[in-house]
Amino acid sequence: MDENPNNELREKVAPIRGMKDLYGVDFRKYQFIIDVATRIANKFGYQLIETPIVEQTAVFQRSLGDESDVVSKEMYSFVDKGGEDITLRPEGTAGVMRAISSNKLLVNNNNPLKLMYYGPMFRYDRPQKGRYRQFHQIGFEHIGEKSPYTDVVNIALAMDIFKNIGLCGVVVHINTLGGAVSREKYAKALVEYLNKYEQQLSAVSKCRLKKNPLRILDSKEPTDIDICTNAPKIQDFLTPDDKKYFDTVLELLKLWSIDYEVDPKLVRGLDYYTHTTFEFKIPNGSYQDALGGGGRYDGLLKLFGGNDISGVGFALGAERIMMLLNEKILPPLGRKVAVIPVSENEFADVFELMATLLDEQVPTELILTGSNLKKRVEIATKRGCSHLIVIGDDEKKQCNVALTEIDNPKLRNILLSKNKLISFLKEECNF
Numbered sequence: 001m002d003e004n005p006n007n008e009l010r011e012k013v014a015p016i017r018g019m020k021d022l023y024g025v026d027f028r029k030y031q032f033i034i035d036v037a038t039r040i041a042n043k044f045g046y047q048l049i050e051t052p053i054v055e056q057t058a059v060f061q062r063s064l065g066d067e068s069d070v071v072s073k074e075m076y077s078f079v080d081k082g083g084e085d086i087t088l089r090p091e092g093t094a095g096v097m098r099a100i101s102s103n104k105l106l107v108n109n110n111n112p113l114k115l116m117y118y119g120p121m122f123r124y125d126r127p128q129k130g131r132y133r134q135f136h137q138i139g140f141e142h143i144g145e146k147s148p149y150t151d152v153v154n155i156a157l158a159m160d161i162f163k164n165i166g167l168c169g170v171v172v173h174i175n176t177l178g179g180a181v182s183r184e185k186y187a188k189a190l191v192e193y194l195n196k197y198e199q200q201l202s203a204v205s206k207c208r209l210k211k212n213p214l215r216i217l218d219s220k221e222p223t224d225i226d227i228c229t230n231a232p233k234i235q236d237f238l239t240p241d242d243k244k245y246f247d248t249v250l251e252l253l254k255l256w257s258i259d260y261e262v263d264p265k266l267v268r269g270l271d272y273y274t275h276t277t278f279e280f281k282i283p284n285g286s287y288q289d290a291l292g293g294g295g296r297y298d299g300l301l302k303l304f305g306g307n308d309i310s311g312v313g314f315a316l317g318a319e320r321i322m323m324l325l326n327e328k329i330l331p332p333l334g335r336k337v338a339v340i341p342v343s344e345n346e347f348a349d350v351f352e353l354m355a356t357l358l359d360e361q362v363p364t365e366l367i368l369t370g371s372n373l374k375k376r377v378e379i380a381t382k383r384g385c386s387h388l389i390v391i392g393d394d395e396k397k398q399c400n401v402a403l404t405e406i407d408n409p410k411l412r413n414i415l416l417s418k419n420k421l422i423s424f425l426k427e428e429c430n431f
């Protein structure tokens with residue numbers, strides 16, 4: 001038998017590798033990002049949607065593609081008690097497309113449909129700084145319009161969010177994968193080129209050479225990167241229409257004064273992208289510099305039995321943004337009152353006062369711990385209370401309270417009758 005059962009418990013209660021608890025300043029950062037993103041999305045005409053965290057495995061398998069890293073290596077898939085093959089969502093787009101189809105959200109030509117979602121995603125990846133097994137994404141899908149204008153409006157939406165979060169220096173990396181014809185022509189030329197270097201390619205890339213050659217451009221293996229430096233570029237294989245589409249995207253980015261870099265290697269990891277692909281980066285010398293990314297997807301809804309309707313969307317990584325956020329940008333914590341008894345004799349009085357204050361929508365904390373008044377005031381200050389209301393024997397006898405505003409030397413130990421307290425707090429202290 002284990003001599004110290006607590007040891008076992010301690011091991012068991014550690015979080016799962018690559019997953020972490022979100023609290024304190026980090027939670028406030030997360031909340032801030034969600035609040036800003038929701039406000040900006042609302043300005044751009046988006047509505048919120050929440051889909052379940054688990055879906056049938058086929059939802060992801062079919063839309064992301066068997067060859068994607070996410071499907072081939074990173075999915076948390078289980079057989080549930082009913083024998084159904086289910087997966088914790090590794091990204092949000094597939095679930096949203098499934099929801100559009102399940103709920104017939106696009107009947108009656110209800111387009112364009114603009115949806116925002118946020119929440120945890122799960123990928124069984126190698127954990128490192130900025131890369132977790134549970135992380136949070138904020139995503140946007142704009143369905144039912146195929147136009148370079150729509151692509152750029154989506155990029156502008158993301159840039160507006162970054163601006164309002166206080167992040168400067170975000171650069172849009174952009175590429176096109178063209179339509180099916182351009183892509184086929186390009187894939188052929190790329191395979192011809194890469195065939196010459198087959199022996200030097202990494203094992204994964206060798207395998208992709210047969211199944212999904214464009215993904216080799218995305219490889220992080222140094223030899224693959226070297227080989228790809230002189231590979232043909234998709235820009236030289238675009239049909240005139242696809243070229244015009246991409247040129248227009250770039251012109252519109254300039255028109256909106258958005259900084260961009262064309263990156264011919266930006267193929268993104270998932271199968272569903274066509275035409276414009278983009279990523280938002282702040283250069284920091286590591287591979288974890290992408291704050292988000294997305295692109296156009298044509299035909300994705302059709303996979304779920306919906307119409308053949310085109311869409312464009314992107315997802316931002318909350319943790320990556322949180323890493324760059326300075327705490328100072330967070331909205332200040334709200335003002336709140338501490339009600340403090342001088343001794344146990346006044347416990348009931350402060351308790352009653354607390355009920356009245358809360359009823360009047362004044363944020364209030366009851367401070368009972370601490371062995372004496374000085375300690376209780378310290379605790380209230382540490383908890384971020386802006387105002388102290390103290391009741392002792394004298395105050396109690398005269399139906400008074402003593403009010404102090406911590407950062408205001410003019411408001412120290414002001415004696416107020418209980419009847420006047422609420423109006424004083426509202427009129428003089430802006431509660």
Ligand code: AMP
Pocket residue numbers: 091123125130131132133134135136137290291292293294315316317318319320
């Ligand atoms: P993706 O769906 O892979 O295009 O990811 C979109 C964004 O989500 C990325 O640019 C990252 O900011 C973030 N992200 C993706 N995977 C992870 C991860 N494992 N941990 C933390 N953030 C991630």
